[in-house]
Amino acid sequence: MILPDPLFRMDSISKRYGGVIALKDATIAIRPAAIHAVLGENGAGKSTLIKIMAGVTAPDEGRMVLEGKDVSFSSPAVANNLGIVSVFQELSLIPDLSVADNIVISKPPRRLGMIDRRAQRLIAEEALARAGASDIHPLSLVRDLPLSRRQMVEIAKALARKPRLMILDEATSALTKSDVEKVFSVLKRLRSEGLALVYISHRMHEIAELADDCTVFRNGRSIESYRAGTKTDQQVVELMIGREYKSVFPAKPGPQTKQAPVLSCRGLSWGERLVDITFDASPGEIIGVGGLDGQGQRELLLAMFGVLRDVRGDLLIGGRSVHLSSPKEAKSAPTSIALVPEDRKTEGLMLPMTVRENISIAALGNVSRSGIIDRSAEAASIDELLKLLAIKAATIDMPVSSLSGGNQQKVVIAKWLMNRPHIILLNDPTRGIDVGTKQEIYQLLRKLADGGAAIIFYSTDYDELVGCCDRVLVMYDGTIIRTLEGDEINERELVGSALNITADAVAQRTIK
Structure with missing residues (x-):
């Protein structure tokens, strides 16, 4: 099979920031009608690469070629005008403007010298529909949207610019599972329409499902390019980290005598978002919080950190009832709670x-x-x-x-x-970071637990809950509907509990 010539190519690109080499002789070729995955640890050079590709920064050395012609970008606007558009991990939306305002902000439609609000709304509606997010109202203020919906608006904003090459940097890291599925469907459709896509993700299953081509970066260099599906996950990770890949998760401790709880929740409730939350956490435990996104997990962590007002129920630290009115109180001795947001x-x-x-x-x-x-x-x-x-x-x-x-x-x-801190609360702490850094964080969490900390760990990644946690509290509709321990902590049980159905029912539906 003869592959088409690249739509866009970067040859021997180098970039330095002072004495730090961000990129050195990096090379990549992006085909039309294909999804090209860029892989590598954080600090491997991926972000610098796509910033150069998008016109955010200029290379010190090297050559860029678009449709056979040498190009250089003095700004993102120049790249946009040539059909190269980016969706960065750090959202570029303005919270106090509407969704429609944000989508057309760079080139709003005008009539008689004024912004044509009707045309603006139509453009926004079309872009949202193309992004699989037609349920988002174009007149909603961005600040009123949760993070996952803001990410969908960011994708719609990019599509409204009619790109030929679209760059997505961890575009699904903040999305719910249903939104991820919508984005995958959109990207596959865009590929079939001839669009070239550059896709950066640390989630290997996403790469496996989407990518046609892959390029691995390490220490600022492009290590190898290959067709998707020709290497195992282990081979890819070894290319990324430059060493033999070992088990991601540290070993869990064996059965131990349970210590007195350092933290206890008794009937913790807040509005309709938290309902009768009751559990204990002892020193040395890593307690996972699971369930579908948006079931009250974030609010639970905020309630325990003194952020929320009018929280009902009892919070006990070391057996002593406390009423936390601010994060300052939560972090101070003797409470000593930390929250990684x-x-x-x-x-x-x-x-x-x-x-x-x-x-x-x-x-x-x-x-x-x-x-x-x-x-x-x-x-x-x-x-x-x-x-x-x-x-x-x-x-x-x-x-x-x-x-x-x-x-x-x-x-x-x-x-x-x-x-x-004696108690560490973590809200999806590995979102958008690479495999090697994730492994380091997992090792750190176990080390902190072994040192006597109690860790409450919310994650949207089932593998993390299975691999890291001693117990998992599964939340549904603002309450804990099940606590998993030991061999019960597996993906099948997590999915079934998250959907508030039994694992046997999940298995039966799969068989059918």
Whole structure:
């Protein structure tokens, strides 16, 4: 079979930021009517590659060719005008504008010198329908939409620009399972219409389902390109990490004498989102929180961290009833709770500030005396955490925004570990990070549990719940409908419980 010439090609692309080499002699060729997966750990060069491809930044060396002609992009607008459009992991939507305003913001339709609101709404409706999100009202304010629906608006915004090549950077990481299925259907249809797509994801099953071609990056270099389906997952991961791939999840401890709970919820409720939540968490446990997205998992973590008002029921820390009115109270001794939030960009980090400032901000009281920061104590604590989490940063005084996604997530975790918490709440902490960094985080969670912390771990990834957790609380419609332990923690039981049906019913339906 003769393959068509590439629509877009990048040859020997290099990019440096000061003394850091982000890309070195990177090469990739994107065919029309094909989905090209770009694989690699965080920090491998993928983000720099697509920023160059999208006109966000310029390469220091190398050549780009579009339909046989050399091109260069001085801005994203230039790339857009040539038909190259991006959907980045960091959303570019303006929260206080409507969905329709956001979709047409770069080129709104005009009539008599004014924005034609009727035409704008029609464009938005068409783009949303093309993105499989026609249920989103074009006049809704973006700030009122959950993260998963905002991601669908971002995809619709890209499609409204009529691209020839569309870049998707972790475009499904914030989506619910039903939305992921819709996006897959949309991408396959776009491919059949001749669109070229560049797809970045750390979810290997997505690559297996979607990709036609793949290119693996490691340490800023393109390591190998191959046709999808010609390598095993293990071979791909070994190309990504440059070493033999071992078991992803650390071994779970054997049966142990259960200690007194460090955290207990008794009838915890909040509006209609949380209903009679009751469970205990002991030191040394990793307790998973599962279920379909949007069943109250996020609210449960926020309630335990003192974010929500008018929470009913009892929260006990070390057997003592507490009433947390703020995160400040939650993080302070003797409560000592930490929360790693869902969105590191908006909820976990102060992007313009340095790595040092981000790590120490939650624990300044521990390294201060009379309101003055002890810089040597601060530096010693930060250095310890940099080593513990293997955070890759040229200097702790560089902006945290310059780190890769995986290293940014490690900084969020380090920020809370500096406070030495007894209870650690995690809201989907591995979303949008690479296989190697995920493995490091799983190892860290088990190490923290072994050190006596109680960990409450919400994940939308069933493999994580199966591989990491000692127990799993499955939530449905704001309440815990089942607790899985031991051999019960498997995908079949998790799916059945998440749908509020028995696993036997799932098996029977599969057989039929």
